[in-house]
Amino acid sequence: MKIGELAQRTGLAPSRIRFYQRIGLLKTVERQANGYRSYPEDAVLVLRLISSAQKAGFSLDELRALLPDDLVTWEHGDLIGTLRRKVQDIKVLQVQLAENRAHLLALLAQIEAKPVGMDCAANARRVLSEMQLGVQPEQPPGLEQAMTVPAVRSVPSPKQER
Helix, strand or coil: CCHHHHHHHHCCCHHHHHHHHHCCCCCCCEECCCCCEECCCHHHHHHHHHHHHHHCCCCHHHHHHHCCCCHHHCCHHHHHHHHHHHHHHHHHHHHHHHHHHHHHHHHHHHHHCCCCCCCHHHHHHHHHHHHHHCCCCCCCCCHHHHHCCCCCCCCCCHHHHC
């Protein structure tokens, strides 16, 4: 199939398809005598897989390592291991994001606790000074709830799937 049909079937721009080919994610492309690219039916599946994996947080480098040269040679165990590692990476990111959010909420509360009559510049110096001294600002109401990370459903191990 030509690139226009592939673009229509996958919802991707032709330039994106050529990009994936250029960086080695889309490997099964042939050139016709007239120079046009010809894509096999598997290209639709590969491109949908790439789009789906990117939405799930996989980088292009991770995808390059994950995708086999041919979908027939895909190792089930390798795929499961890669997906489990990505789930763990996301859990770590959730904890980091919750900590970042809590820090920002605490900083916001500290800035908003500006004494009456103090101008913004003086308040900024006060907050920076307290930060340098390691003064912990009072936690605003609801901060504990803001720090909690939503539960992530764990991926069952192969033993649990049986």
